[in-house]
Amino acid sequence: xxxxxxxxxxxxxxxxxxxxxxxxxxxxxxxxxxxxxxxxxxxxxxxxxxxxxxxxxxxxxxxxxxxxxxxxxxxxxxxxxxxxxxxxxxxxxxxxxxxxxxxxxxxxxxxxxxxxxxxxxxxxxxxxxxxxxxxxxxxxxxxxxxxxxxxxxxxxxxxxxxxxxxxxxxxxxxxxxxxxxxxxxxxxxxxxxxxxxxxxxxxxxxxxxxx
Amino acid sequence: xxxxxxxxxxxxxxxxxxxxxxxxxxxxxxxxxxxxxxxxxxxxxxxxxxxxxxxxxxxxxxxxxxxxxxxxxxxxxxxxxxxxxxxxxxxxxxxxxxxxxxxxxxxxxxxxxxxxxxxxxxxxxxxxxxxxxxxxxxxxxxxxxxxxxxxxxxxxxxxxxxxxxxxxxxxxxxxxxxxxxxxxxxxxxxxxxxxxxxxxxxxxxxxxxxx
DNA sequence: GTCTATAATCGGATAGAC
DNA sequence: GTCTATCCGATTATAGAC
Numbered sequence: 001x002x003x004x005x006x007x008x009x010x011x012x013x014x015x016x017x018x019x020x021x022x023x024x025x026x027x028x029x030x031x032x033x034x035x036x037x038x039x040x041x042x043x044x045x046x047x048x049x050x051x052x053x054x055x056x057x058x059x060x061x062x063x064x065x066x067x068x069x070x071x072x073x074x075x076x077x078x079x080x081x082x083x084x085x086x087x088x089x090x091x092x093x094x095x096x097x098x099x100x101x102x103x104x105x106x107x108x109x110x111x112x113x114x115x116x117x118x119x120x121x122x123x124x125x126x127x128x129x130x131x132x133x134x135x136x137x138x139x140x141x142x143x144x145x146x147x148x149x150x151x152x153x154x155x156x157x158x159x160x161x162x163x164x165x166x167x168x169x170x171x172x173x174x175x176x177x178x179x180x181x182x183x184x185x186x187x188x189x190x191x192x193x194x195x196x197x198x199x200x201x202x203x204x205x206x207x208x209x210x211x
Numbered sequence: 212x213x214x215x216x217x218x219x220x221x222x223x224x225x226x227x228x229x230x231x232x233x234x235x236x237x238x239x240x241x242x243x244x245x246x247x248x249x250x251x252x253x254x255x256x257x258x259x260x261x262x263x264x265x266x267x268x269x270x271x272x273x274x275x276x277x278x279x280x281x282x283x284x285x286x287x288x289x290x291x292x293x294x295x296x297x298x299x300x301x302x303x304x305x306x307x308x309x310x311x312x313x314x315x316x317x318x319x320x321x322x323x324x325x326x327x328x329x330x331x332x333x334x335x336x337x338x339x340x341x342x343x344x345x346x347x348x349x350x351x352x353x354x355x356x357x358x359x360x361x362x363x364x365x366x367x368x369x370x371x372x373x374x375x376x377x378x379x380x381x382x383x384x385x386x387x388x389x390x391x392x393x394x395x396x397x398x399x400x401x402x403x404x405x406x407x408x409x410x411x412x413x414x415x416x417x418x419x420x421x422x
Numbered sequence: 423g424t425c426t427a428t429a430a431t432c433g434g435a436t437a438g439a440c
Numbered sequence: 441g442t443c444t445a446t447c448c449g450a451t452t453a454t455a456g457a458c
Contacts, residue, residue: 016423033332037249040451051425056453113331119390120324121244130393138394157415160394161408165415168383169376176379179330182341183349183371197372204368204376208419227441252434262443267435 020058022048027065032113035121036066067125070118073111074129080104084141090148091210094166095202101170102198112174138163154209162209169201231269233259238276243324246332247277278336281329284322285340291315295352301359302421305377306413312381313409323385349374365420373420380412 026047030039041062045052059065083100084093105112118126138160145159173180173194181188189197237258241250252273256263270276294311295304316323329337349371356370384391384405392399400408 013423035246035249035328035331037245038247038332041453042451052452053425053427053454054423057423057425060453062452116327116386117246117331119387120246120328121249123389123393127389127393130390131397134390135394155418157411158407161411162415164383164387164391164408165376165380165412168379168387172375172379175327176330176375178334178338179341179345180375182334182338183346186342196369197375200368200372201376204373204416204419206419207366208415208417224441251432253432263434264436264443264445265441268441268443271435273434 016058019048019050019054023050023055023058023065024069027069028110028114031066031069032110032117035117036063036125037121039066041065069114070125073108073115074126074133076104076108076111077115078133078137081137084144088144090145090153091206093144094206094209098166098170098202098205099198101166102173102194102201105170105172105174106194109174109177112171116171116175152211155211157209165208166205169205173197227269230259230261230265234261234266234269234276235280238280239321239325242277242280243321243328246328247274247336248332250277252276280325281336284319284326285337285344287315287319287322288326289344289348292348295355299355301356301365302417304355305417305420309377309381309413309416310409312377313384313405313412316381316383316385317405320385320388323382327382327386363422366422368420376419377416380416384408 023044026044027039029047030044033039034043039062041055042052044065045055048055055065059068080100080103081097084097087093087096115126118124123130141163142159145154145162148154149156173189177188184193234255238250238255240258241255244250245254250273252266253263255276256266259266266276270279291311291314292308295308298304298307326337329335334341352374353370356365356373359365360367384400388399395404
C-alpha cells in the first residue's frame with residue numbers, strides 16, 4: 001500500500017499538459033487584446049484549435065483560466081523585481097532593474113498588457129497582490145533608496161514616483177506596442193532599435209537621479 | 212423662403228444636449244473600465260439613467276458612441292501637445308510639455324484610459340490618427356530636438372524614445388491610478404501628492420537629458 | 423478524455439405604442 | 441421624443457453520447 005501514484009500512469013498526462021498549455025497561451029493572447037470581459041471562450045478555444053466544450057473540461061470557468069494566467073504574470077514580475085536586490089550600488093541596482101524590466105516587456109508583452117488591462121478595470125483579481133506583496137516590495141525598496149539619498153549617492157526624491165517612472169517607461173514598450181509600431185512605419189521595433197531604446201531608458205533614468 | 216431654421220425651435224434642443232452629454236459621460240466611464248468590447252450599452256444607459264433604447268435614439272450604434280468619445284480624446288491630446296511649441300528653450304519646452312501632460316492625466320484620467328484600452332486592442336479606430344497626425348507631430352518635434360542636440364543644448368539621444376518616456380510616465384498616473392491607489396493605502400493621490408509627483412517627473416526628465 | 427448538441431442568459435438593436 | 445416589449449445573434453456553461 002503506497003501513497004505515490006504508479007509512475008506508468010502519471011496524474012497529469014503529457015497530452016493534458018499540452019492541451020492545457022495551448023489553451024493557456026491562447027487565453028493570454030485573447031485576454032491581452034480584449035480584456036477579461038471582452039475575451040470570449042469561443043475565441044480562446046478557436047485559437048487553441050480545440051472545441052469550446054474542451055476548454056471547460058480543462059478550466060471549469062473563464063475566470064479560473066484568467067486567474068491561472070494572472071498568477072504566472074505576478075510570478076514573472078516578482079522574478080524581475082528581485083534584480084533590485086543583488087547589490088548596494090545605486091547605479092548598478094537601477095541599471096540592472098531597468099534592464100530586467102525592459103527585457104521582460106520585450107519577452108512577454110502579453111503579460112504586461114494583461115496586467116495593464118486588469119488595472120484598467122479596477123484590479124479585482126490582483127488587488128490583494130497590489131496591496132500586500134507589491135506594497136511590501138515597494139516599501140522595502142523605498143527604504144533602500146532613502147538610505148542612498150541620505151548618503152548623498154542619489155538626488156533627493158520621492159522613491160515611489162521614481163519607481164512609477166521605471167514601471168511606466170518599461171511597460172510602455174509592451175502595452176503601447178501597437179502605437180509604437182504605427183510610429184515606426186508599421187513595423188515593430190527591431191532588436192537593434194529595442195536595444196537602443198533600452199540603453200537610452202537606462203541612461204536617461206540614471207542621469208535623472210544621479211547627483 | 213429661408214434656409215435657416217426658425218430660431219424658436221433650434222435643431223438641437225437643450226434637452227437633447229443634456230441627455231447626449233449624460234450618455235457621453237457614462238460611456239466614457241464604461242469604455243475606460245471595460246474597453247470597447249467589454250462595455251455594454253445596458254450599463255452605459257444605466258449609469259446615464261436612461262432606458263437602453265433611448266441610447267440608440269441619440270447614438271445609432273455602440274460604435275458611433277465610441278467614435279464620438281474617441282474624437283474628443285484625440286482633440287484634447289493635440290491641445291496638450293501644442294505646449295511643446297511655444298518657445299525654443301529646451302528646458303522650458305520640456306517642462307511645459309511634461310506639466311501639460313501630467314495635468315491632462317489628472318484632469319481627464321478616463322480619456323487616457325480609453326486611449327490605452329484602444330491601443331491594447333490594436334487601435335482599430337485611431338490607427339489612422341496614429342499613422343498620420345501623431346506621426347507628423349512626432350517627426351516635427353524630433354527635428355526640433357535634433358537641432359537642440361546639434362547645438363549642444365541637450366544630451367545626445369533618440370528623440371522618439373524620449374517622448375515615449377514622457378508619454379508613459381505622465382499617462383501612468385491616469386492609466387494605473389487604481390494600482391497607485393492600492394500602493395497609497397487605498398486612497399487616490401491627494402493634490403499635494405500629485406503636485407509632488409508632477410514636479411519630480413519634470414525634474415527627473417530634465418536632469419535626464421540636460422547636459 | 424473528447425466532442426456534438428443544447429440549455430440558459432446576455433447584449434445590441436428595433437418596432438411600435440404613447 | 442420617449443420608453444416598453446421584444447427580436448435575434450452571441451456567449452457561458454452543461455448534458456450526455458461516444
